[in-house]
Amino acid sequence: MSNIGMIIEERSRDIGDFLVGRLIPFRKKRMIGPFIFIDHMGPTQLGPNTYMDVDQHPHIGLSTLTYMLEGEIMHEDSLGTQQLIKPGSVNWMTAGKGVSHSERTPEHLRNGQTFTAHGYQIWVALPKHLEDMAPEFYHIAAADLPKWRESSAEFTLVAGRGYGQSSPVPVHSPLFMVEVKNTEAFELNVNGDLKGEIGICIVEGAITACGETVEKGHILVSKVEDTCDILLRPHSHLLLFGGEPFEEERHIFWNFVSSSKEKIEKAKTDWQRKTFPMMENDKTYVPLP
Template identity: 75%
Template structure:
């Protein structure tokens, strides 16, 4: 019997400027460790007239991790942050008890430039004891993230801990997110290097696991304790993510995550009534879905 676990194919949806491939949640696998939501943004060509504009919208009970492979985004939020994210760096916004934010193409790129935007928007559920903390924002430069090589294979620890290294991203539970790039075939063995559940997202190229070839645009889900050795094919690009599952189940509605359905109902009312924490000097507003 194969210990491959689930293979989840991206399901595409159109949100205007972007074709988004939803990785999780999935009906057979709601979370991988504390990771509750992953959107694949692009790759899409922006400009000369269409640019990224995600208006003000709310979050509770989670931390967002934005990781761009190509293209820049300007992040603004209700705690006063204004931060440009560039490829390879990390934006880590801790929503806690409530934060609003927007994401847009920076003004200096709106002059007819044509460029590719490609990245991942990731939500990490907070532990129950941290769901109502005061919102925080952290920007970690690409140069601050641990990087190493095994032969010709390149590793970068984006968040959490693994392979004896710790990322400076201030996470709240045991987790990991690692980027792997190959130029030649590479045999990946995570035994003893990562703890908890594991997801393997094939960004580009392909892998072979338990005798099956998995192409880009798929995510492979397994557990570190029983994962088979993964053969990464040459010129491939992976994101590994996961960690220890949270004790309580999580509910998700729109941009709200909580162990409590009642808490989500409160957030819904606050957003509709506009008593939710709002961004200063930003009158945009994404209505609550019906």
């Protein structure tokens, strides 16, 4: 595989009643551009007795990007935010020096019916000079994201810059996340349209790249400058993500990301002592592992 540096297979893990597939970090590839963590949530059936309830937990040194394909999640955080996220919209929370949040199935879906939950929970590391910034939260509606079409393929720029477009998600470093869906076979050429390292996440369908066919549930890792053309099989669904990598190494422990091991140790101590920024109306608490 001359231009594809690596293929990463999704590894499943169970978080209570919710099955997620971990894509990165991977032991041989810790980051793709500034993207340091990607969990694939579902697709899974929830209700009438099983729901998503991720209790209050902390973050530092990163931004979380939640992108749902099916189902809804209620986000609440220590900034006082309460925001329902629906398919196609973006929740973008920058933890900076410290934030706590929870993610739950909203009350209106706890009605005895079953529904599908399917989405991606993504962490983007912050540049070193912004790791201690004040936390922020933004919600961007699906209608506000740039969308365009090329023959049988539909594109959405979820975050960052790419293909001459700019997303309103307020990112903190040069990056991109693009969703691509096609109905018929489609040749995707990313040369000159995306800058930096690139990950190709196959949500549905399959692609052929550099003479190799790869099915859903995998990420291909490449460098845009070297990448070959990508042939999407009919009815495929991709997420392209990546960007300019940082010069400094990033450390990750649990929900904490930083260029400084000392900052991670302090965050661990603050969380254990409950001196970390906490939510006012949520007394749940996920212990430090």
